[in-house]
Amino acid sequence: MTRLAIVTGTSSGIGRAVALRLLDHDWDVIGVARRDAAIRHARYRHLALDVGDLTALTATFERDVAPLVSDPARTRIGLVNNAAVIGRLRTVDATDAAALRTTYAVNVVAPVWLTGFVARHTPRTAALRILDVSSGAAIRPLPGLGEYAGTKAALRMMSMAAAADFQSAPLNGRMTRDAAVLSYSPGTVDTPMQVEARGQRPDDFPAQTWFQERHDTGGLHAPELPAAEIVEFLESAKALAFAERRFGE
Numbered sequence: 001m002t003r004l005a006i007v008t009g010t011s012s013g014i015g016r017a018v019a020l021r022l023l024d025h026d027w028d029v030i031g032v033a034r035r036d037a038a039i040r041h042a043r044y045r046h047l048a049l050d051v052g053d054l055t056a057l058t059a060t061f062e063r064d065v066a067p068l069v070s071d072p073a074r075t076r077i078g079l080v081n082n083a084a085v086i087g088r089l090r091t092v093d094a095t096d097a098a099a100l101r102t103t104y105a106v107n108v109v110a111p112v113w114l115t116g117f118v119a120r121h122t123p124r125t126a127a128l129r130i131l132d133v134s135s136g137a138a139i140r141p142l143p144g145l146g147e148y149a150g151t152k153a154a155l156r157m158m159s160m161a162a163a164a165d166f167q168s169a170p171l172n173g174r175m176t177r178d179a180a181v182l183s184y185s186p187g188t189v190d191t192p193m194q195v196e197a198r199g200q201r202p203d204d205f206p207a208q209t210w211f212q213e214r215h216d217t218g219g220l221h222a223p224e225l226p227a228a229e230i231v232e233f234l235e236s237a238k239a240l241a242f243a244e245r246r247f248g249e
Ligand SMILES: NC(=O)c1ccc[n+]([C@@H]2O[C@H](COP(=O)([O-])OP(=O)(O)OC[C@H]3O[C@@H](n4cnc5c(N)ncnc54)[C@H](OP(=O)(O)O)[C@@H]3O)[C@@H](O)[C@H]2O)c1
Pocket: 008, 009, 010, 011, 012, 013, 014, 015, 032, 033, 034, 035, 036, 049, 050, 051, 052, 081, 082, 083, 084, 085, 106, 133, 134, 135, 136, 185, 186, 187, 188, 189, 190, 191, 192, 193, 194
């Protein structure tokens, strides 16, 4: 049994917890982040990459990762599109065009491209499980969080669109039929992303008080909890072509 997972954002938070759990479960793991993940394991390989640098991302994956994914001995490929930035936590009047483009590159373009990459390269005899990390912000607006929320709403629809593509006749004939996509909201998780949101001035970022209150009332959980649900999906024998789930449901 040779199972390979690609996990983005393994240097911190949820992504790191997912990589460690997958290694515990005997998966081969390719982790991606700009920083080192401080994971030393024979089955872990780290790619120090800025996923928003789309030229570097696509070249590195086609050159170094494609042969590992397309190995006919693979029985299962997992992709966890986890890396994201929270973006500029400002109201719309303070939009910075270049920052907005970077946020969309990291949070939307990279995960969608990676979805196509695994669809192309996964052996037709292997199972394919793709988990896109979503957020309550994808469906509920909070003031000052529009940049991030827009990317998560876009990713959520792209997850559904990819699943529809996988089932369409032409693509279905070219790729594994055992493919499933899960759009997954991890709940409110105790990671540096939450620290960044709480650290803003409410004058600049009106939703600061929402994040502060979640923290102060004990509403944050450890990254290991959503990581367990993520790994459970990657290992699922049967899965709907598309599903949407929130932590604990
Ligand atoms: N924490 C929450 O309450 C919460 C709630 C809902 C959804 N989420 C989602 O959960 C996922 C993980 O977030 P987290 O809370 O675990 O945050 P985190 O601790 O800040 O981790 C973010 C990860 O993404 C990586 N990353 C960011 N920009 C990158 C880039 N340009 N290139 C490569 N890697 C990059 C970071 O690595 P480097 O900085 O080393 O590159 C880091 O490993 C995100 O999709 C987030 O939107 C979190």
